[in-house]
Amino acid sequence: MAYDKFTVLKSTAVPMPIENVDTDQIIPARFLKATKREGFGDNLFRDWRYNGDDTPKQDFVLNNPIYSGKILVGGRNFGSGSSREHAAWAIYDYGFRCVVSSFFADIFKGNSINIGLLPVQVSPEFLDKIFKAIEADPKAELEVNLPEQTITIVSTGEQESFAINGYKKHNMINGYDDIDYLQAMKSEIKTFAEASLY
Amino acid sequence: MSTPKSLFDKVWDAHVVRKIEDGPDVFFIDRHFIHEVTSPVAFLGLETRGIDVLFPERTFATADHNTPTINQHLPVADPLSANQLKALETNTAKYGISHWGLGHAKNGIVHVVGPENGITQPGMTIVCGDSHTSTHGAFGAIAFGIGTSEVEMVLSSQCIMQPKPKKMRVTINGKLGAAVMPKDVTLYIISQLSAAGATGYFVEYAGDVFRNMSMEGRMTVCNMSIEMGARGGMIAPDETTFAYLKGRELAPKGEAWDKAVAYWKTLPTEEGATFDIEYNFDAADIEPQITYGTNPGLGTGISQNIPLANQVKDGEASYKKSLGYMGFAENEQIVGKSIDYVFLGSCTNGRIEDFRAFASIVKGRKKADNVTAWLVPGSHIVESQIKEEGILDILNEAGFELRQPGCSACLAMNDDKIPAGKYAVSTSNRNFEGRQGPGARTLLASPLVAAAAAVTGKVTDPRELI
Numbered sequence: 176m177a178y179d180k181f182t183v184l185k186s187t188a189v190p191m192p193i194e195n196v197d198t199d200q201i202i203p204a205r206f207l208k209a210t211k212r213e214g215f216g217d218n219l220f221r222d223w224r225y226n227g228d229d230t231p232k233q234d235f236v237l238n239n240p241i242y243s244g245k246i247l248v249g250g251r252n253f254g255s256g257s258s259r260e261h262a263a264w265a266i267y268d269y270g271f272r273c274v275v276s277s278f279f280a281d282i283f284k285g286n287s288i289n290i291g292l293l294p295v296q297v298s299p300e301f302l303d304k305i306f307k308a309i310e311a312d313p314k315a316e317l318e319v320n321l322p323e324q325t326i327t328i329v330s331t332g333e334q335e336s337f338a339i340n341g342y343k344k345h346n347m348i349n350g351y352d353d354i355d356y357l358q359a360m361k362s363e364i365k366t367f368a369e370a371s372l373y
Numbered sequence: 374m375s376t377p378k379s380l381f382d383k384v385w386d387a388h389v390v391r392k393i394e395d396g397p398d399v400f401f402i403d404r405h406f407i408h409e410v411t412s413p414v415a416f417l418g419l420e421t422r423g424i425d426v427l428f429p430e431r432t433f434a435t436a437d438h439n440t441p442t443i444n445q446h447l448p449v450a451d452p453l454s455a456n457q458l459k460a461l462e463t464n465t466a467k468y469g470i471s472h473w474g475l476g477h478a479k480n481g482i483v484h485v486v487g488p489e490n491g492i493t494q495p496g497m498t499i500v501c502g503d504s505h506t507s508t509h510g511a512f513g514a515i516a517f518g519i520g521t522s523e524v525e526m527v528l529s530s531q532c533i534m535q536p537k538p539k540k541m542r543v544t545i546n547g548k549l550g551a552a553v554m555p556k557d558v559t560l561y562i563i564s565q566l567s568a569a570g571a572t573g574y575f576v577e578y579a580g581d582v583f584r585n586m587s588m589e590g591r592m593t594v595c596n597m598s599i600e601m602g603a604r605g606g607m608i609a610p611d612e613t614t615f616a617y618l619k620g621r622e623l624a625p626k627g628e629a630w631d632k633a634v635a636y637w638k639t640l641p642t643e644e645g646a647t648f649d650i651e652y653n654f655d656a657a658d659i660e661p662q663i664t665y666g667t668n669p670g671l672g673t674g675i676s677q678n679i680p681l682a683n684q685v686k687d688g689e690a691s692y693k694k695s696l697g698y699m700g701f702a703e704n705e706q707i708v709g710k711s712i713d714y715v716f717l718g719s720c721t722n723g724r725i726e727d728f729r730a731f732a733s734i735v736k737g738r739k740k741a742d743n744v745t746a747w748l749v750p751g752s753h754i755v756e757s758q759i760k761e762e763g764i765l766d767i768l769n770e771a772g773f774e775l776r777q778p779g780c781s782a783c784l785a786m787n788d789d790k791i792p793a794g795k796y797a798v799s800t801s802n803r804n805f806e807g808r809q810g811p812g813a814r815t816l817l818a819s820p821l822v823a824a825a826a827a828v829t830g831k832v833t834d835p836r837e838l839i
């Protein structure tokens with residue numbers, strides 16, 4: 176599935192300073208019954224965002240009009256738990272293009288890159304600075320520069336670099352995905368499979 | 374002399390089709406399991422791109438996540454669930470993929486049916502769009518969960534893109550105490566390492582405890598690897614592994630069997646192989662475990678009190694939120710807490726040994742009146758074993774009923790939801806907020822602890838009942 180190319184993203188951010196945000200919170204299992212990739216953004220953080228009667232929970236950050244933007248900033252160990260790619264879809268479909276945390280769960284990180292949602296891992300100290308900047312000014316902007324692999328708090332100029340492997344970076348900048356790559360090496364795969372023991 | 378290699382390195386290196394510079398490995402997948410929930414969008418992707426399934430014979434489909442556990446002979450009532458099951462049927466038929474759908478004699482939870490039919494074998498690479506795919510590592514396979522984009526990759530090219538994870542070894546020597554089950558061993562390890570303690574690693578479990586464990590027990594342990602963030606876990610294949618596999622339907626036969634066993638014997642980690650990190654624990658330190666919070670790392674020995682915020686690795690705010698959700702307080706005793714539901718089942722503890730253990734405690738006792746119990750076998754094969762071994766009679770006599778196979782209350786996608794605010798002692802793998810139903814409060818434990826809770830109506834140390 177095609178996704179937006181990613182180069183430089185300058186945006187306000189939504190803060191969620193909670194640790195161990197698991198994929199069951201991001202998108203509860205009862206919303207995984209679709210056979211198409213549609214409408215997942217509506218159910219992003221469903222049980223934190225809405226009461227049982229579907230009225231919005233006023234104290235949840237996504238319901239607070241002060242906060243907006245294309246960057247979601249989460250606490251440590253973001254995206255733990257189930258492998259459901261729906262979690263990354265929900266965040267992407269809601270309108271985020273980047274998630275920042277001091278630590279990501281593996282599968283979530285991989286799923287995100289695969290669909291064009293950039294996971295940016297920063298140091299715990301820098302994460303703290305981001306939360307403080309947003310607390311001081313909800314309209315504080317962050318700039319995520321993928322070619323340079325940097326993230327900057329625009330108001331203070333504080334910057335940190337982040338890691339991403341060259342292959343995935345190239346893909347995200349160009350909007351390519353792994354399937355394009357794998358399709359091009361099918362005959363090599365077939366030869367490999369012929370020698371397989373299983 | 375060449376450098377000594379680990380089990381993980383041997384299996385990984387044998388499956389790298391191409392190394393991408395400053396990128397992941399193109400990694401070949403021997404067996405691919407799919408189910409109704411994470412596959413439809415992948416098939417849709419194939420259609421959109423106009424590409425085909427490369428090796429349909431390497432993919433196996435079963436319906437489990439979203440299936441009812443009663444009246445499976447009737448049409449599925451929820452139209453969305455029915456639609457997903459239909460999609461799996463249509464997609465597998467279209468591409469010629471084996472499909473053990475609802476009602477099929479081999480149907481059951483993907484991580485239960487794979488091993489019991491001999492699909493899972495040592496030295497293989499196995500993936501599935503479900504994080505507990507790590508279960509299959511019990512056979513000395515590299516097995517892990519993938520996302521839907523990767524399901525599409527495997528269908529179309531039998532490969533995924535994977536950076537090689539780091540290696541961790543967890544060694545436990547000594548002898549386990551009374552009523553300490555494999556589930557307790559894994560909950561103990563996770564409580565020591567925390568829910569993120571193994572992120573970025575692939576774990577090998579070694580030492581007496583795992584060597585002496587049955588295949589069912591090894592599956593329980595490897596299954597839970599993901600709950601400490603690990604990509605997967607594995608245990609070296611040995612005579613226990615071979616004995617389990619021999620004669621299973623899709624296991625190699627005759628000469629092929631001998632050849633396979635000879636190869637499998639070369640797989641265990643060599644003396645002197647190195648790991649990025651190692652942990653050692655003593656079996657004697659492990660008592661029956663139970664969780665009290667909202668991630669699987671928040672667990673402790675059943676006789677202990679709930680820790681203080683400053684004793685756990687989670688931040689104080691997250692910890693307090695977690696206890697608040699559970700309705701618990703720091704330093705409270707866990708034993709004696711009243712419970713409402715018991716769930717025996719899931720790919721973690723839905724195998725025959727788990728039912729034997731559960732039955733050993735409820736035998737001659739009665740289900741507590743305040744408890745609703747859902748006993749859900751992992752597959753039809755497990756279900757038949759339960760009947761053949763007379764376990765069903767023991768259960769019925771004690772006031773329990775058996776449901777039909779499926780994931781059930783493990784993720785509560787079907788009707789098996791724990792109501793808001795209720796407490797469930799559950800043998801499944803996740804105690805996240807709402808995992809077993811919106812507002813549900815989950816205490817993860819072994820089948821013995823679950824049985825003790827089911828007959829006493831509260832959290833009870835199973836050592837008092839054996």
Ligand code: SF4
Binds near residue numbers: 438483503719784
């Ligand atoms: S039982 Fe639970 S963890 Fe296992 S496959 Fe089903 S949903 Fe996943």
